[in-house]
Amino acid sequence: MKTSDNTHRGPLADIAAIVAREWRTIATSYAILLVLIGGIFVYGLLYNYMYAPNLIRNAPVAVVDMSQSALSREYARLIDAAPQTSVYTAAPGFPQAKELMKKGEVIGIVYIPDDFEERVGRGDESVFVMYGSTDAFLFYLAMQEASAGAMLELDARHRPEMVVFLPQDDVQAITQTPAITVAGTALYNHTEGYGSYLIPAVLMVIIFQTLLMVIGMISGDERGSGSIRRFAAGGLSLGRLARIVAGKTFVYVMLYALFAVFLLGLMPVVFNLPDIGHAYEIAMLMIPYLVATSFFGLAASVFFTDSEAPLLMIAFFSVGLIFLSGVSYPLELMPWYWQAAHYVFPAAPGTLAFVKINSMGASMADIRPEYVTLWVQCAVYFVLACLAYRHNIRRAFRPDSGHEQKKSSAR
Numbered sequence: 001m002k003t004s005d006n007t008h009r010g011p012l013a014d015i016a017a018i019v020a021r022e023w024r025t026i027a028t029s030y031a032i033l034l035v036l037i038g039g040i041f042v043y044g045l046l047y048n049y050m051y052a053p054n055l056i057r058n059a060p061v062a063v064v065d066m067s068q069s070a071l072s073r074e075y076a077r078l079i080d081a082a083p084q085t086s087v088y089t090a091a092p093g094f095p096q097a098k099e100l101m102k103k104g105e106v107i108g109i110v111y112i113p114d115d116f117e118e119r120v121g122r123g124d125e126s127v128f129v130m131y132g133s134t135d136a137f138l139f140y141l142a143m144q145e146a147s148a149g150a151m152l153e154l155d156a157r158h159r160p161e162m163v164v165f166l167p168q169d170d171v172q173a174i175t176q177t178p179a180i181t182v183a184g185t186a187l188y189n190h191t192e193g194y195g196s197y198l199i200p201a202v203l204m205v206i207i208f209q210t211l212l213m214v215i216g217m218i219s220g221d222e223r224g225s226g227s228i229r230r231f232a233a234g235g236l237s238l239g240r241l242a243r244i245v246a247g248k249t250f251v252y253v254m255l256y257a258l259f260a261v262f263l264l265g266l267m268p269v270v271f272n273l274p275d276i277g278h279a280y281e282i283a284m285l286m287i288p289y290l291v292a293t294s295f296f297g298l299a300a301s302v303f304f305t306d307s308e309a310p311l312l313m314i315a316f317f318s319v320g321l322i323f324l325s326g327v328s329y330p331l332e333l334m335p336w337y338w339q340a341a342h343y344v345f346p347a348a349p350g351t352l353a354f355v356k357i358n359s360m361g362a363s364m365a366d367i368r369p370e371y372v373t374l375w376v377q378c379a380v381y382f383v384l385a386c387l388a389y390r391h392n393i394r395r396a397f398r399p400d401s402g403h404e405q406k407k408s409s410a411r
Contacts, residue, residue: 011243018247025218026251031307032217039210040259047202048271051195056142060088062097062106069117071154075128078150079110084142101131107139108132110147120158126151138194188274188360196274196359201327203263204354208293208321208347209314211256215248215297216310219392224306228389228396236393241386249294256290268358277357281364285353288374292346295381302388325351349373 026032063076080087088106089097097109111129120126130147132140189197222228231244264282268275304310322328324341325348331339342348353370356362364371 011239014240014243015247015250018244019250022218022248022251025221026214026255029217029221032214035210035213035217035311036255036259039206039213040263043206043210044203044263044267047206048195048199048267048273051138051193051199052271054193054195054272056084056138058086059084059139059142060106061085061143061146062092062100062109063087063090064092064094064097064109064111065090066114067112067116071117071120071158072112074157075112075116075150075154076110078153079146082146082149085146098131101133108143110143141194195271198322199271199273200268200355200358201322201325201351202318203267204289204351205318205321205347207256207260207263207290208345208350209318210259211252211290211293212297212300212314213310215252215294215301216304216314217307219298219301220304220307220310223301223304223392223396226396228392231389232393232397236390238386241389242382244389245295245298245382245385248298249291252294252297253287253290257286260286260290264354264358274359276359276361277354281357282354284364285350285357285367285371285374288371288378289346289350289354292350292374292377292381295378295385296346298385299381299388301385302391321345321347322351324348325355327352327355343373343377346374346377349377 026036061079063079065072065076076087076090079085088100092100094109094111097106100106101109109131111131113127113129116126116128128147128151130143132143264286265279267273324338324345326334326342331342331352334342349370353362353367353374356367356370
């Protein structure tokens with residue numbers, strides 16, 4: 001294993017050389033810089049702009065009223081009175097309403113069939129049809145909430161008239177039952193905005209994914225080009241491997257500490273996202289989160305044989321990581337194997353802990369399980385990262401390695 005590196009450097013000098021080389025690799029790779037700029041800045045801004053309205057108010061809809069009855073007109077007025085929507089027009093037929101939606105003048109169509117009032121008069125279930133484009137699903141959600149809420153209000157107004165269709169023995173019990181009013185407020189999201197619920201979790205996942213991509217691209221390029229051989233200088237003892245992992249991790253943590261300030265500090269202020277956590281507690285959380293993610297990425301480098309593979313393997317796990325975090329679905333209700341997966345990926349406990357601090361005002365004591373999990377992951381993945389680099393370096397010197405084949409073919 002011949003190398004040209006100086007094998008007599010001290011530990012600190014060795015780490016400093018690894019840090020300088022890693023900075024140089026990142027700064028001179030257009031692909032990595034594109035992932036950093038696109039993933040952190042463009043991706044972060046794009047997600048926030050997509051959900052920037054957060055709450056939709058007075059979105060224009062077209063009502064196609066084929067019934068032309070007093071009941072259907074009352075239903076259209078209730079849709080117009082809903083805070084989410086405003087009836088743009090109730091005059092056109094369905095083809096004209098479709099044209100309005102194609103032109104972007106309305107966000108959707110509420111179609112009221114011609115037998116709308118007759119079905120209610122017979123005591124049957126009334127029917128309406130809602131159309132909407134999926135290019136802006138917050139608009140679709142607003143229209144669905146408005147139309148469903150208007151139907152519930154219409155049902156409450158006319159339900160007493162429906163007792164004539166019930167058996168006589170049931171009428172008295174229903175009329176003597178007091179009405180129940182249910183009032184609810186979403187905890188920690190009183191506006192019930194979709195962006196304020198989702199974006200804080202997405203920002204943590206963006207940090208995890210892009211950092212994994214950068215580590216995977218660097219590791220894949222090292223293995224593909226054979227440049228990983230240079231790390232064999234000084235042997236493959238645990239101390240030497242620990243210095244390699246520590247030097248690389250130092251670069252990643254310093255780089256993403258700046259990105260975390262942008263995503264977790266600036267974005268909530270600019271886009272009015274939940275931001276009630278203390279900066280100190282978020283900083284204390286980000287230390288093990290970034291370190292564990294870096295060690296995890298270095299440990300996973302055994303699967304990255306080229307610089308393109310990470311982009312294909314990592315980019316499509318956003319929804320799964322948010323699910324595993326327990327933010328979108330309670331962790332306690334998951335099957336045991338998904339609960340076990342929660343403790344495998346640093347993104348899962350890190351995202352849950354950040355949402356607790358940032359959106360719910362939790363203290364460090366409240367996130368103790370997630371915080372301990374991240375530090376345990378740091379210890380486990382540090383050892384695995386060292387073993388992974390020992391495996392990668394040894395494999396680089398095997399005759400059947402990819403760069404050896406390229407060298408022999410060049411001869």
